[in-house]
Amino acid sequence: GKTLKKPMNNDIRKATFFTSMSKLIAQTMLFFWGIYYTQIGLTGWEQGILFAIFPIVSILSAIPIGLLNDRVSSRRLAMLGYTLNGLNLLGISLVGGSFWALFAIITFGSFGVTLSNLSIDSIFYKTSDKTENKQIGTYVGSYLFAAGFGVFLGGMILDSISIELWLQITAAFTFLIAALTVILPKTATFRFEIKEYSQDIFKVPVMIFIGMIFIWAIHMGAEITSYGLLLREDFGLNYHQMGIYMGITIMAMLLWT
Numbered sequence: 001g002k003t004l005k006k007p008m009n010n011d012i013r014k015a016t017f018f019t020s021m022s023k024l025i026a027q028t029m030l031f032f033w034g035i036y037y038t039q040i041g042l043t044g045w046e047q048g049i050l051f052a053i054f055p056i057v058s059i060l061s062a063i064p065i066g067l068l069n070d071r072v073s074s075r076r077l078a079m080l081g082y083t084l085n086g087l088n089l090l091g092i093s094l095v096g097g098s099f100w101a102l103f104a105i106i107t108f109g110s111f112g113v114t115l116s117n118l119s120i121d122s123i124f125y126k127t128s129d130k131t132e133n134k135q136i137g138t139y140v141g142s143y144l145f146a147a148g149f150g151v152f153l154g155g156m157i158l159d160s161i162s163i164e165l166w167l168q169i170t171a172a173f174t175f176l177i178a179a180l181t182v183i184l185p186k187t188a189t190f191r192f193e194i195k196e197y198s199q200d201i202f203k204v205p206v207m208i209f210i211g212m213i214f215i216w217a218i219h220m221g222a223e224i225t226s227y228g229l230l231l232r233e234d235f236g237l238n239y240h241q242m243g244i245y246m247g248i249t250i251m252a253m254l255l256w257t
Contacts, residue, residue, distance in 0.1 A: 011127035011185040016139050018078065018184065019120045020146035021177050025085070026113070027150030028170055029163075031228040031246055032239070036163045038229065040097035050099075050106055051225050055217065057110035065115055069122040075184040078119040082178035084112025086171045093167035126187045141257035148251030155243015 029036075037047045068077060088109020095101040128135045157166055200206060227246075231237045237245065 009127065012124060012135060012139070014184055015120055015124040015127065016142045018177070018181070019117070019124070019139065020143045022082075022113075022117055022120065023143040023147035024150040024153075025170055025174055025177070027147040027250070028154035028157075029167070030224060031151060031231075031242065032154060032158060032163065034225055034227075034229045035232050039163075042097060042099060042102075046099050048225065050102055051221075053103070053106045054110040054113065057107060058114045061111055061114050062118065065118045066122075069119055074119040074122045074126070074187050075181055078116050078123070078184060079178050079181040081112045081114070081116025081119060082174055082181065085109055085116060086174035086178060088112060089167045089171035089174060093164040093171070123184060123187055127185060137257050141254040144253040144257060145251050148247045148249065148253070150247070151250060152243045152247025155239045155241070155247065158239040158243075 033051070034047060037050065042050070065077070088105055091105040091109070092102060095105065124139055128139075154166070228242065231242050231245065
C-alpha cells in the first residue's frame with residue numbers, strides 16, 4: 001500500500017517559527033545597512049570591516065557553539081542569543097557614526113545572532129525525521145518567506161520613520177522573541193569526542209558543501225554591501241520600492257523549496 005507521510009510535530013513547528021522570526025528580524029535591515037552606514041558618515045573601508053565582522057565571528061564561533069549545543073540545552077542558548085542580538089540592535093541605534101563603538105557592538109551582537117541561529121537549527125535537526133524531506137522543505141521555505149517579508153516590511157516602514165527608531169523597535173521585538181523561547185523543547189544533550197567532529201569536517205561531501213557555501217558567500221558579499229546602495233543611489237528607488245523589489249523576490253523562493 002501507499003506509505004503515508006508523517007505529520008510535522010509541534011517541536012518542529014516551534015523551531016520553524018523561531019528560525020523564521022530570526023530571518024525576519026535580520027532582513028528588515030539587511031539591504032539597508034549600507035545606506036545607513038553611508039548616512040552616518042562611515043567610509044567604504046569602515047563599512048567593509050563592519051560587514052565582515054558577522055561572517056568572521058560566525059566562522060570562529062560555529063564549532064564552539066556546536067559543541068555547546070551538544071552539552072547545554074539549545075533552548076537556553078537560543079534565549080541568550082536573541083537577548084544579545086536585541087542589545088546589539090539597541091546599541092547600534094544609540095552610538096551614531098562612532099566606528100569603534102559600532103565595531104565592538106556588532107562583534108558582540110554577531111555572536112548572539114550565530115548562537116540563536118545555530119541553536120534553533122540544532123533543535124530542528126534533533127526533533128525532525130531525517131527521512132521526511134518535506135520537513136526540511138517546509139523549514140527552509142518558511143524562513144525564506146519570512147526573510148522576504150522582512151525586507152518588504154523594512155522598506156514599507158523606513159519610508160515613514162528613522163532607521164534609529166526602527167532599530168529600537170526591532171530590538172524590542174527581539175527581546176520578546178527571547179522571552180518566548182521558553183516554549184521551545186528541551187532537547188537531549190550528548191558528549192562526543194572532539195576527534196569525531198574533526199573527522200566529519202574532512203569528509204568529501206562536507207568539503208564539497210563548504211566549497212558551495214564559499215561560492216555563495218562571494219555573491220552575498222557583493223549583495224549585502226552594495227545592492228541597497230545601488231538601488232537607492234543609482235536606480236533612484238525609495239525604501240518602499242526597494243522593499244517590494246527585493247522582498248517579493250525572496251518570498252517567491254517558498255514556491256520551490
